[in-house]
Amino acid sequence: MSKCLWTPFISSVLIVGSAASYYLLSDYQRLETQQALMAAVSFEQLSASEISDKRILTLQDKLYDDKQNAKLWFQLGNAYLYNGEYDDALLVFDYSIRLTTEPTAIHYAAKASALYYARGQHLTAEVKALLEQALSLQPNNQTALMMLAANEFMNVRYQHAIDLWVQLLDSDQQGLDRISIINSINQAKQFIK
Template sequence: MDSWLIIATIMMLFFLISIWMAAAKWAAKQWYLLSLLTMIGAVITYGVLQSPRPEPKPENAMFKSMTAEDLMAQLQVQLKENPNDAGLWFQLGQGYLLNKELDAALICFDYAIQLTEHPSSTQLAAKATALYYLGSQQMSGEVSLLLEQALQLEPYNEAALSLLANDHFISFRFQQAINTWTYLLDSNDPKLDREAVIRSIHQAKALMNTSTR
């Protein structure tokens, strides 16, 4: 679990770096796309880590030396043994999402949802994210519906709200982006990276002020 926490932390640090880069050339959407995928991936990773898991066995120590590719391969092996494990499908989809293999990620998230009696907000937000980027960052009806369902289950779902806020941001709807990020801060979630959200708000305010001059 420690290795996954390190990965999530690194991903979030990269998000902060990408925001700094965007400040230097804010119209370059590719930087913000990369930062958003990184942040959402970290959020999803953290959510998976918070779910109840069995006590680690001594032999699991070998996973600490595995690369991301090794972990993906291990998940695929486990899925061959237990193809109806929704959690494994979701984790595999998460890996594909972080690698920007969006078609594969969408397939995995679909399986995870189909195998879950009551899909979670995290699953729905993850599928929405994959669809959003497969659709060239278009907020389609299906993406909007998935996000709406996710937020009905969990009004302060960080992945869903982050996707909405960043869609507003790259579409130059800075006030809507600020409102969404501010709403996310109201959650008082101790796991939320408040510094990253506040930085995003400040950046949106600066760009909004620049565009009105």
Template sequence: MTEFVLLLALMALTLGVILFWPRSLRSTVTHGRQAQEAEAIYAQQCRQAESALADPALAQALQRELEKDILPAPAAVEVQAGRPSGRMALLLWVSVVLLSGGAYVLSGDYHRVRAGIAAIQNDPFSELTPLQKEDRRLEKLKASLRATPEDSVLWAELGEQYLLLNAYDHATKAYERALALRGENAELLSALATVLYYRDGQHLSADARALIDRALAQDPGEVSALMLLASDAFFAADYARAIDIWQTLLDGGSPRINRVKLIEAIQTARMMQQNAMP
């Protein structure tokens, strides 16, 4: 509705410019024609004065008087013929501004910007820092778990949230609780091994290896478990093993993997392998 009203206003303004602007043009033409007629009369009077008066000085004095009486002021003529009135200039400026604004309002960009602003205003976390947002999500998960404490999915999400905050002890307890509720699960075992891996400074401890072995016993293609093994091999300079594991993941075609990143990792490992050769 707003856009329709604006369109009508723009049409009315444009019509006004079309109707009134020619008057300004006609006025300019009229002033120019009057100036030409005045010059013709002035020239005729000067010729008559020269023929009637024998004294050149008197003729020149009369010509100066005729010039004052007949010819319009040059500045006034220039202003009238060279530019429109101030009111018309203002009207033209307003029409350009409104037409530009109207084109933007009626375009799709305007609606997309409004939708984006509305989305930000409706987001309860929009004014929070990334860490504060994670804390808010953590509190929401805790509130949900108070209502449904036997939900293993929520406990797993809580463990992931604690891992993002580097709260490894809390993440360990959350994943252990999820395992206790769901039972032996390859993804949960791998997630718990990931927590231990980062807690120990990206070192694969005996406890983490035991969890990985349990995960792979259930699912030999479990992505997180294999990624941990590949990372550990790469940082131990066992590039051949890292390449083999990453290639296995690529061949498996799991939707959980990032193929571009895996290919880059394999290429990097091959370069490191070549540089390490004597």
């Protein structure tokens, strides 16, 4: 073939090759989209417990590859806590705290929650110490104040419970269930009368 004939031939091969690549790529993207939709549909059909179990397995797989990741340990602790596996949550929160350079109030409050439920919803000395540690780092920690207020309410110390709930409301934190807290305050006030 002469030089003149090669140019159109190469151009046509490039055009056909590009079109085939584009077609295969779009096919691949379509396949990915279909797989994502199928995964979402099967995910929607799972119960809350199954979703939680799946989340735990996913986090465990990630931790297998990155055992020193304090954030993943903390997420796994929360997943265990949500799933009612309190002893596992305690163990995992300990790992998270040990691996975190400067643990926060959120770490200590989460561990206190797991311990509280692991001990049959009793505010033991260890739970109180963890809550105090959380509040020393963040005086208006939502988890710590809510646990303490609920404990005061259950032990018929209504005014102290009200004071803790008011402290929480006055903190102007995002994500507070203000209506629920106000309802709890009003209920406690009725018992005081």
